[in-house]
Amino acid sequence: MKQIKAKIISNSRIKPSYFKMVMRARTAGPGEPVRAGQFINVRVTGRAGVLLRKPLSIYSACGKEHSIEVLYKVVGRGTEVLSRKAGGDELDIIAPLGNGYELPKKPQPVILIGGGTGTASIHFLAETLIEAGFSDVKALIGARDRENVICEKDLNKAGCEVQVATDDGSKGIRGYVSCLFESLAASAGPSMAVYACGPRPMLREVVRISRKFKVPCQVSLEEYMACGVGACMSCVVKTRKPSGGSSKQFVYKRVCSEGPVFDGSEIIWE
Numbered sequence: 001m002k003q004i005k006a007k008i009i010s011n012s013r014i015k016p017s018y019f020k021m022v023m024r025a026r027t028a029g030p031g032e033p034v035r036a037g038q039f040i041n042v043r044v045t046g047r048a049g050v051l052l053r054k055p056l057s058i059y060s061a062c063g064k065e066h067s068i069e070v071l072y073k074v075v076g077r078g079t080e081v082l083s084r085k086a087g088g089d090e091l092d093i094i095a096p097l098g099n100g101y102e103l104p105k106k107p108q109p110v111i112l113i114g115g116g117t118g119t120a121s122i123h124f125l126a127e128t129l130i131e132a133g134f135s136d137v138k139a140l141i142g143a144r145d146r147e148n149v150i151c152e153k154d155l156n157k158a159g160c161e162v163q164v165a166t167d168d169g170s171k172g173i174r175g176y177v178s179c180l181f182e183s184l185a186a187s188a189g190p191s192m193a194v195y196a197c198g199p200r201p202m203l204r205e206v207v208r209i210s211r212k213f214k215v216p217c218q219v220s221l222e223e224y225m226a227c228g229v230g231a232c233m234s235c236v237v238k239t240r241k242p243s244g245g246s247s248k249q250f251v252y253k254r255v256c257s258e259g260p261v262f263d264g265s266e267i268i269w270e
């Protein structure tokens with residue numbers, strides 16, 4: 001983890017509320033290797049700068065070029081200020097943060113599930129898996145409506161078979177992405193690995209289905225964060241004690257430093 005000055009290469013609107021930003025580290029020398037599932041914490045400065053840094057998943061990265069890509073939705077002041085940055089502007093980022101996804105140890109079918117902006121996190125995982133030789137990678141994208149379906153083309157380009165579910169049926173099947181997952185899991189059998197990032201209710205349902213089909217499932221949480229580096233405890237979640245046991249026996253874990261990726265069965269969903 002390093003505080004880095006990064007130069008924005010491009011910051012383009014890809015949908016009415018979504019932007020893709022490419023940045024390159026100014027820091028000399030080899031950078032720290034970046035893993036899928038890790039995130040960056042961006043300081044948003046300018047006339048209307050905001051106090052807290054903004055966590056964004058790494059959408060793609062190139063170690064040779066020291067470049068990092070993020071895909072973000074404009075939801076409030078911080079992301080709005082970020083959307084007004086242009087090529088050549090400088091950003092202060094802390095990266096890479098968090099633990100990242102563990103890749104399967106052996107070749108097997110993989111299902112990636114992204115809900116809303118969580119889809120950005122699974123895109124980098126898709127690229128990483130395909131580069132590592134995994135040939136059967138399916139991506140399921142869930143969104144409120146077609147305007148909020150993101151990464152479909154990029155996931156296709158990375159080599160994934162993509163299926164979409166929207167709440168209003170304006171793209172793909174009508175319904176939740178967890179329904180797509182449940183029917184796929186029923187036909188795929190227990191030899192697959194599952195990864196998901198998105199809103200809590202979606203993750204809870206994905207974990208329930210994974211348990212039903214006895215398949216391993218890693219989830220990446222997008223909790224509210226303040227410091228982003230493990231110091232303030234504002235991002236804690238309840239997890240089962242390593243010895244297992246009931247939900248009354250729990251330990252708090254910090255999503256920013258001990259996550260954001262957890263084994264799905266570890267989280268106590270409330």
Ligand SMILES: Cc1cc2nc3c(=O)[nH]c(=O)nc-3n(C[C@H](O)[C@H](O)[C@H](O)COP(=O)(O)OP(=O)(O)OC[C@H]3O[C@@H](n4cnc5c(N)ncnc54)[C@H](O)[C@@H]3O)c2cc1C
Binds near residue numbers: 054057058080117225
């Ligand atoms: C590890 C991690 C990775 C993330 N990756 C991405 C990403 O790749 N792309 C992306 O678009 N967003 C991502 N987010 C969410 C992003 O950080 C927030 O949308 C952003 O910080 C909002 O800042 P803001 O100042 O624009 O809005 P704020 O004014 O802070 O909030 C505006 C609205 O968004 C809601 N909001 C803010 N933060 C969150 C959050 N963490 N979870 C749910 N709702 C929130 C608030 O409740 C409020 O309604 C990620 C969050 C985390 C913790």
Ligand code: FES
Binds near residue numbers: 228231236256
């Ligand atoms: S955000 Fe401060 S400990 Fe996680």
